[in-house]
Amino acid sequence: MGSTMSFALNPEREREMEDIFSRYPNKQAACIPLLHLCQEQQRWVNDDVIAFVAEKCDVPTAHVKGVVTFYSLFNQAPVGEHEIWVCQTLSCALRGADKLLHHCEKRLGIHHGETTKDGKITLRVAECLAACGQAPMIMVDKTYHENLSLERVDEILDALMDK
Amino acid sequence: MLKPVKILTKNYDTPDSHKLQVYQSSGGYEAARKALGMTRDQVVDEVKKANLRGRGGAGFPMGVKWGFMPKDGDKPSYLVINADEGEPGTFKDRTLMERDPHRIIEGCIIGCYGVGAHTAYIYVRHELHLSKERLWGAIHEARAQGFLGPKPFGVDYPVDVFVHTGAGAYICGEETALLESLEGSRGEPRLRPPFPAQRGAFGCPTTVNNLESIASCPTILEMGGEQFSKLSSLHKFGDGGCRLYGVSGHVNKPGVYEACIGVTLRELIYDLGGGMPEGTNLLGVIPGGSSCPIIRPDDIVDAPDPKSILHEWHGKPQLDVPIGVDTMRNLGTMAGTTCAIVLSDRACPVLAMHNLARFYRHESCGQCTPCREGTGWMLRILDKIVQGKGSIEELDMLHEIASNIMGNTICAFGEGASMPMLGFLRKFRKEIEDYIRTGGSSSTGRLAL
Numbered sequence: 246m247g248s249t250m251s252f253a254l255n256p257e258r259e260r261e262m263e264d265i266f267s268r269y270p271n272k273q274a275a276c277i278p279l280l281h282l283c284q285e286q287q288r289w290v291n292d293d294v295i296a297f298v299a300e301k302c303d304v305p306t307a308h309v310k311g312v313v314t315f316y317s318l319f320n321q322a323p324v325g326e327h328e329i330w331v332c333q334t335l336s337c338a339l340r341g342a343d344k345l346l347h348h349c350e351k352r353l354g355i356h357h358g359e360t361t362k363d364g365k366i367t368l369r370v371a372e373c374l375a376a377c378g379q380a381p382m383i384m385v386d387k388t389y390h391e392n393l394s395l396e397r398v399d400e401i402l403d404a405l406m407d408k
Numbered sequence: 409m410l411k412p413v414k415i416l417t418k419n420y421d422t423p424d425s426h427k428l429q430v431y432q433s434s435g436g437y438e439a440a441r442k443a444l445g446m447t448r449d450q451v452v453d454e455v456k457k458a459n460l461r462g463r464g465g466a467g468f469p470m471g472v473k474w475g476f477m478p479k480d481g482d483k484p485s486y487l488v489i490n491a492d493e494g495e496p497g498t499f500k501d502r503t504l505m506e507r508d509p510h511r512i513i514e515g516c517i518i519g520c521y522g523v524g525a526h527t528a529y530i531y532v533r534h535e536l537h538l539s540k541e542r543l544w545g546a547i548h549e550a551r552a553q554g555f556l557g558p559k560p561f562g563v564d565y566p567v568d569v570f571v572h573t574g575a576g577a578y579i580c581g582e583e584t585a586l587l588e589s590l591e592g593s594r595g596e597p598r599l600r601p602p603f604p605a606q607r608g609a610f611g612c613p614t615t616v617n618n619l620e621s622i623a624s625c626p627t628i629l630e631m632g633g634e635q636f637s638k639l640s641s642l643h644k645f646g647d648g649g650c651r652l653y654g655v656s657g658h659v660n661k662p663g664v665y666e667a668c669i670g671v672t673l674r675e676l677i678y679d680l681g682g683g684m685p686e687g688t689n690l691l692g693v694i695p696g697g698s699s700c701p702i703i704r705p706d707d708i709v710d711a712p713d714p715k716s717i718l719h720e721w722h723g724k725p726q727l728d729v730p731i732g733v734d735t736m737r738n739l740g741t742m743a744g745t746t747c748a749i750v751l752s753d754r755a756c757p758v759l760a761m762h763n764l765a766r767f768y769r770h771e772s773c774g775q776c777t778p779c780r781e782g783t784g785w786m787l788r789i790l791d792k793i794v795q796g797k798g799s800i801e802e803l804d805m806l807h808e809i810a811s812n813i814m815g816n817t818i819c820a821f822g823e824g825a826s827m828p829m830l831g832f833l834r835k836f837r838k839e840i841e842d843y844i845r846t847g848g849s850s851s852t853g854r855l856a857l
Contacts, residue, residue: 273593315577318576335698336749373495407556
């Protein structure tokens with residue numbers, strides 16, 4: 246039945262998948278790392294990915310769906326090429342996270358939770374990203390940017406929009 | 409008493425501190441070699457003598473936890489390291505992963521041996537990409553040297569370590585939710601008993617330790633448990649060693665600092681944290697992560713009973729009590745992760761409370777009704793208050809909801825969400841009532857400076 250699946254990992258990630266399975270005593274435990282691997286390839290988790298992971302991990306698709314909807318980092322709809330997460334929790338809020346978020350919204354012309362028209366940037370709010378001593382901060386894709394001023398945010402946004 | 413030390417952080421400022429060569433040149437992996445030459449009981453005994461109270465917030469003695477693990481049985485045992493750092497205000501474990509990952513791997517070898525496990529999983533929150541990269545790098549280096557693998561240091565005791573990642577859920581820092589997540593499921597906490605030492609990861613005996621706790625193991629073995637414990641001025645209360653302190657919010661020098669246990673909140677704010685920004689005064693401090701009830705600068709220790717562990721500070725400001733698991737508990741708050749959030753008088757306590765209520769609403773896993781419904785209800789009341797539409801009666805309602813969550817949920821998240829609400833209500837009742845009466849015009853209207 247697996248042969249009709251429309252999602253497949255590229256060869257490099259296929260090898261990584263084998264490595265992931267080798268770490269655990271059962272297949273189900275690979276579910277979350279595998280979802281990350283798939284999401285890295287196509288930026289969001291659609292039904293094809295869910296079916297793929299369910300078959301590989303030998304669990305029902307309902308199980309995988311339950312996992313995907315539980316964790317906030319799995320995208321259940323397409324997102325932009327880059328994701329910006331602005332931390333909003335108390336330590337960041339005490340050092341100006343609010344202003345920083347509004348600045349990003351204004352510069353990008355979108356509200357948080359939305360993607361720019363050109364499909365380049367998705368802006369989101371995050372709850373505590375464990376960088377409280379370097380507040381305020383944002384995460385752009387895999388990189389933390391800390392101790393931010395609005396000028397520094399502008400530089401980061403400019404670089405992203407020019408890419 | 410402030411005694412800064414460089415033990416866990418001794419390699420932090422060395423270039424390439426994440427590399428094996430640097431770690432070994434400062435004596436790295438000698439403690440693991442030593443441990444594997446001892447008996448398992450001797451290792452557990454040293455850790456018990458160290459009086460290390462879990463650094464993840466609950467403060468349970470690590471050696472005692474290790475002692476719960478079975479000595480024999482047909483199932484494998486596991487060591488799981490909790491690095492799902494996400495308690496608002498807490499940002500210490502990340503520094504260890506980024507700047508001294510080998511210390512963690514060495515701690516895992518000692519820990520595996522102590523609990524009778526051959527496999528350790530380090531559960532890192534997915535967002536910490538650099539931490540994961542550094543940990544994997546350290547694992548590969550340690551494997552190449554044979555420190556991990558079938559015969560670490562020539563001893564026939566196989567150990568392997570893997571990094572496992574979550575996907576953005578605060579609740580997975582709760583140890584049984586973490587185990588569910590490790591097994592590839594939704595991070596919904598489990599009923600206890602059975603405790604993880606009986607039935608943890610994959611149905612097998614498991615010890616879950618905080619990352620800083622496990623990173624302290626090489627030092628415990630190197631110094632000896634008792635010497636480690638005596639670093640602390642709270643040694644007599646069974647709260648030993650040195651630990652990482654964090655300070656964030658309205659201070660001049662936010663960051664992570666290492667010191668012997670015994671640091672007071674005043675020292676954390678004014679000495680380590682560099683004091684309050686010019687022109688501001690201290691409004692309150694949340695001692696160890698957002699779940700810990702807030703303390704005001706005018707709060708006084710009330711412990712007339714000579715038997716109380718707080719008696720020696722009776723009549724003094726609470727800010728001058730050393731931060732310890734039992735000292736803070738007796739003050740009605742918690743030491744938690746000893747990462748304090750500092751609020752100056754520019755910040756509005758109602759907005760701070762609202763911010764935390766939003767966090768807990770977002771992170772409730774939804775399994776237990778009191779927490780799922782209660783966190784939402786508390787946020788809706790605070791939404792109304794912030795918009796100037798709240799009523800004084802609703803404060804009693806807020807109190808009642810928070811009290812009804814406490815003790816009625818599977819895990820401690822319920823308490824974690826309720827205690828800060830009750831703390832703000834108790835300590836800032838007047839300010840909150842003024843806010844409601846004036847529709848918010850008595851407030852500074854801000855959190856930032």
